[in-house]
Ligand SMILES: Cc1ncc(C[n+]2csc(CCOP(=O)(O)OP(=O)(O)O)c2C)c(N)n1
């Protein structure tokens with residue numbers, strides 16, 4: 129009998145070339161089915177993966193790329209036209225940003241291990257995706273991120289110590305979202321895509337010209353060109369989310385609304401191959417970039433470990449958004465080299481060989497190889513980048529030691545914008561509860 133989580137009948141299974149008994153294993157559940165055209169692989173550590181080479185409909189899904197893993201640079205006119213101003217100094221800047229982002233990540237991981245933070249979600253391996261995309265942003269654009277985007281926050285100018293406040297349990301947000309135009313990091317998977325679209329629709333409302341376009345005069349009329357010269361009309365929003373988040377209903381709703389409203393927003397999906405212990409194959413039978421087509425927006429699949437290609441595609445997507453051409457979905461193909469968080473042990477569910485393969489595509493080593501080939505990066509420049517990174521890490525560590533424990537009552541702040549009777553009552557009750565301990569202590573001391 130098929131397992132209860134499999135909606136298919138015995139006949140369906142035999143038509144798909146599977147036996148009913150193969151579906152009914154000790155593991156149970158739909159994971160054990162191998163759909164036609166897929167291959168099941170038992171990994172070294174006993175986990176089961178579906179290796180998808182699903183039908184790609186004849187579309188070439190090779191991610192766009194400018195720099196190969198060995199540092200070789202290709203010219204791709206459609207991407208290069210977005211990089212006219214990226215000179216050697218700017219390339220060194222991208223390199224330094226990535227080195228600093230990695231250093232922040234390493235230091236924060238150490239701080240968690242030393243008991244200074246409750247938890248930390250490492251971004252090792254995702255530096256190019258984060259630095260390339262965030263360096264494409266204008267100051268007036270607004271970022272709605274997930275919990276792993278420390279590289280993005282660093283580029284937004286948020287002090288590294290402020291990045292750690294939440295993970296130390298000292299604040300609900302480490303920074304003022306309006307000052308840096310970056311919302312507090314979102315832990316509810318995919319929810320930030322709705323926030324980004326809502327904010328983007330607000331930008332449209334703000335700039336609405338009576339009588340133009342759709343939605344009762346709110347929509348925008350299309351500019352004559354979609355190239356770099358098209359005039360920009362609004363700022364844009366960008367949401368960062370993972371491969372796993374693409375399975376969330378929130379993301380579906382966000383993409384639907386963004387598309388039909390031509391909202392000035394960019395969906396930046398970092399496909400780091402894993403959603404905790406679930407491989408991306410379990411999220412989708414087709415490359416994630418294919419999802420864009422169903423919503424009626426352009427989709428771009430980019431090598432997420434190539435900082436230059438990421439910068440180019442994100443610049444184009446943000447420009448389209450600001451010019452009134454609507455949203456874009458970017459799938460940045462990358463790899464989470466570390467654990468999901470410091471509470472996770474990836475050796476339980478993924479193969480060492482995968483890690484070794486992706487180590488050969490390291491985003492920082494790739495840009496370093498390219499810059500060294502061109503004589504832009506030498507030992508002194510590399511040492512200077514490392515020194516910047518070390519200083520950032522030292523400041524962050526000193527800052528985190530100095531973060532004071534918050535007053536107990538602050539946990540009730542920022543829940544609602546205005547006073548709320550139920551919350552007031554809860555605050556009072558909690559205060560009385562804590563005061564009870566103080567009495568006990570006093571009584572104890574008096575004995
Ligand atoms: C709505 C919701 N469901 C489940 C979770 C638990 N959860 C935390 S992280 C995570 C995996 C997310 O994977 P992905 O979107 O690929 O992002 P990544 O962690 O790889 O950056 C899950 C399921 C959650 N935080 N929110």
Ligand SMILES: [Mg+2]
Nearest residue numbers: 370371402403
């Ligand atoms: Mg992921």
